[in-house]
Amino acid sequence: MSESLGLSIRHHTGFTYDGVAKASYNEARMTPRSLGIQQVQSSKIAVRPVIPLSTHVDYFGSIVTAFDIQETHPKLEVESISQVDSWAATLETPLGWNDLRSERLTDRFSEFLLPTDRTALVGAVMDDIDAWQKLADVHECVEAASNFVRGEVFYVPGATTVSATAQEAWDRRKGVCQDITHVTIGLLRAMGIPARYVSGYLYPATEPLVDDVVEGQSHAWVEYFSGSWTGIDPTNGVRETERHIIVGHGRDYDDVPPLKGIYQGPESTQLGVVVEIRRTH
Amino acid sequence: MGVVFEGDATGAWNEMFSAPGQPRPIYERLLADLNAYQPQELRLRSDQLSRTLIERGVTFAHSGEERPFPLDLVPRILGALEWDRLSRGIAQRVQALEAFLADVYGPGKIFDEGLMPRAVITSSPHFCRAAFGITPPNGVRIAVAGIDLIRDEHGNFCVLEDNVRIPSGVSYVIENRRAMTQAFSALFSDHRVHPVDSYPSRLFSALLAAAPRKAVDPVIVVLSPGVHNAAYFEHVLLARMMGVELVEGRDLVCRSNHVYMRTTNGERAVHVIYRRVDDDWLDPLQFRPDTVIGVAGLVNAARAGNVVLSNGIGNGVADDKLVYTYVPEFIRFYLGEKPLLDNVETYRLEDAEARAEVLGSLAKYVIKPVDGSGGRGIVIGHHATKTELRSLHKAIVASPRSYIAQRPVALSTHPTFVGDAISPRHIDLRPFAVNDGEDVWVLPGGLTRVALGEGELIVNSSRGGGSKDTWVLNDESIPFRGAVPPASHRSRRYPPPPRQNEEYVAQKGEQ
Numbered sequence: 001m002s003e004s005l006g007l008s009i010r011h012h013t014g015f016t017y018d019g020v021a022k023a024s025y026n027e028a029r030m031t032p033r034s035l036g037i038q039q040v041q042s043s044k045i046a047v048r049p050v051i052p053l054s055t056h057v058d059y060f061g062s063i064v065t066a067f068d069i070q071e072t073h074p075k076l077e078v079e080s081i082s083q084v085d086s087w088a089a090t091l092e093t094p095l096g097w098n099d100l101r102s103e104r105l106t107d108r109f110s111e112f113l114l115p116t117d118r119t120a121l122v123g124a125v126m127d128d129i130d131a132w133q134k135l136a137d138v139h140e141c142v143e144a145a146s147n148f149v150r151g152e153v154f155y156v157p158g159a160t161t162v163s164a165t166a167q168e169a170w171d172r173r174k175g176v177c178q179d180i181t182h183v184t185i186g187l188l189r190a191m192g193i194p195a196r197y198v199s200g201y202l203y204p205a206t207e208p209l210v211d212d213v214v215e216g217q218s219h220a221w222v223e224y225f226s227g228s229w230t231g232i233d234p235t236n237g238v239r240e241t242e243r244h245i246i247v248g249h250g251r252d253y254d255d256v257p258p259l260k261g262i263y264q265g266p267e268s269t270q271l272g273v274v275v276e277i278r279r280t281h
Numbered sequence: 282m283g284v285v286f287e288g289d290a291t292g293a294w295n296e297m298f299s300a301p302g303q304p305r306p307i308y309e310r311l312l313a314d315l316n317a318y319q320p321q322e323l324r325l326r327s328d329q330l331s332r333t334l335i336e337r338g339v340t341f342a343h344s345g346e347e348r349p350f351p352l353d354l355v356p357r358i359l360g361a362l363e364w365d366r367l368s369r370g371i372a373q374r375v376q377a378l379e380a381f382l383a384d385v386y387g388p389g390k391i392f393d394e395g396l397m398p399r400a401v402i403t404s405s406p407h408f409c410r411a412a413f414g415i416t417p418p419n420g421v422r423i424a425v426a427g428i429d430l431i432r433d434e435h436g437n438f439c440v441l442e443d444n445v446r447i448p449s450g451v452s453y454v455i456e457n458r459r460a461m462t463q464a465f466s467a468l469f470s471d472h473r474v475h476p477v478d479s480y481p482s483r484l485f486s487a488l489l490a491a492a493p494r495k496a497v498d499p500v501i502v503v504l505s506p507g508v509h510n511a512a513y514f515e516h517v518l519l520a521r522m523m524g525v526e527l528v529e530g531r532d533l534v535c536r537s538n539h540v541y542m543r544t545t546n547g548e549r550a551v552h553v554i555y556r557r558v559d560d561d562w563l564d565p566l567q568f569r570p571d572t573v574i575g576v577a578g579l580v581n582a583a584r585a586g587n588v589v590l591s592n593g594i595g596n597g598v599a600d601d602k603l604v605y606t607y608v609p610e611f612i613r614f615y616l617g618e619k620p621l622l623d624n625v626e627t628y629r630l631e632d633a634e635a636r637a638e639v640l641g642s643l644a645k646y647v648i649k650p651v652d653g654s655g656g657r658g659i660v661i662g663h664h665a666t667k668t669e670l671r672s673l674h675k676a677i678v679a680s681p682r683s684y685i686a687q688r689p690v691a692l693s694t695h696p697t698f699v700g701d702a703i704s705p706r707h708i709d710l711r712p713f714a715v716n717d718g719e720d721v722w723v724l725p726g727g728l729t730r731v732a733l734g735e736g737e738l739i740v741n742s743s744r745g746g747g748s749k750d751t752w753v754l755n756d757e758s759i760p761f762r763g764a765v766p767p768a769s770h771r772s773r774r775y776p777p778p779p780r781q782n783e784e785y786v787a788q789k790g791e792q
Contacts, residue, residue, distance in 0.1 A: 162790030
């Protein structure tokens, strides 16, 4: 295995309320997973107000931190700090189309082949899928679709809301990584390529210096099955690198939101998400 | 009053007569008893039955109004031998469905063995990913099942559908018997009928057995959506007969994965929730955030093992009508047994060949939506108009997973008091099974539903059906499954909790 990239990640998020909130129930999916291409050395989640946390692993393998706050609180803060070693994945020789479309695999990955409300696409966006599927190499086919989406849907923060569908983002030709990922997933599934949503972090610097703290971001990209799960980042037009740190997987965003919850009380305002990443080695 | 054999053009099985003038032996005494009544006398007794039920508040909501559930005065009789076979078949079915749910929300062996495509589950709207990791302490996800049976033209009972989410109707069984014994006490002195009033104590024992092991003196509650629910009467009755608190979502609160009931004496921990609220409305954190009848945090409290939800969440995946077609397979695979009860002949419409055959002659089949209940969305081909069949054709082509097709079965008929005469009407049977983890007990008889319109085949109360008291005759030569109800353990009574409730707001997502 190649040399690993060591990253220390701090992800801070939360809300302030116009007044005080109470009876707040939440689930955070903010802890990176240990997988073949990344090892989590340590991780912890802190919540303010300070309350007991419980942890479980969900259906898709994501680590979930659940908590509820009964006392009134003007503000909710969740901070995740983790230390991760990450390696670049090697691109494996893909399966041929016939194998990929075998009954065994289409059944095994059925839930990553069916559209969800967030990933369903209709109309002109599908015009080129016949041409891409003529490419013998599945990796090339996925790259063609990914590049197409990157070329058509511009990365414009604030252009969509967190609940936007792939179709809405496509119709506006604007969105953020979450939307670009949903559109790409929609296209891959339409071609019969199992595709899943990845929630995680991206360390932005290509030649990072040890100990520099840089502003990272919560990020989303795509993994598709081509004999093994293979990552591609349509927002940045690159394959999954050692700078991509995986938190969890799902059919779409709704299976793996960093923080979801409900509460009783007045309107809330996002505190603003802060992701800071320091290279440790 | 002359109760006579009337043939049925559809070739349906007549429950009371084997031929004109030939009552089946188990009905001979009843027939003689009924024939001794004058028609006016029967009318009076029939009115008495309705009055008793209305006075006791035994109603259901139909088209927005509360109506009594009509109870027909002619009881339906099942012989001891037949019941023995039926109850064993039902218990077997419930065991197989339990094993299937444990497998679906666990290792998924049935998929690995290639006996069922995984896609059947992942495409089911009731497959609940949030149910993963919730392990019931005594393995029971189906504390209560209602298995709908019909008797076909040859007299064979077959399973029409399984109900393992929140099956309702048992209160009618209890109340029908109560009303019948008042109005027709003479009939009961002539027959040895198995009682039905042990149901609440059976249910209570099963709920107690389901409690988390660490709960020393488990507290059980019945969670109801409230007074506007069609089955509210049943929720009240069961809570009262079990001696447990009836609560609504606003009476419960979760804190740190423990559930508490608000009472005027403060909060009390709750360990088992017999919930009559659908999954979708149960926990705003996991399902619909706009629910005001659920309890936030309930699913994670169940996952942490501090509370047990009965029936389990995600059970709907087992009573999906496409999954139903695999149940005989489940019985063979999980139990290594031969199915004691058959399914109705059913076609999977995702199978291209079956689909072509069914679409080619839609009028010959009964088409059902896979997740319908209460008879909703069922199309009986030869009763449907051309326009209905055309739109159904389109719907099936667009989404074959959403429908199944069945051979139309002429439901058996039973003499029924309609107007001022006794005429045959189609009936079905919903027996209720209670699983305490050791044994599946089946309430003797169950709810016989009767379609009151002549020739009508859909018996659901929501479609204007009525019911019959259902008798299982006690024959001492046949050992009866679990005849001695276990001594029940009653929980303490609490004063009614204060009311408070407020809607939840969703936290804003992070992009």
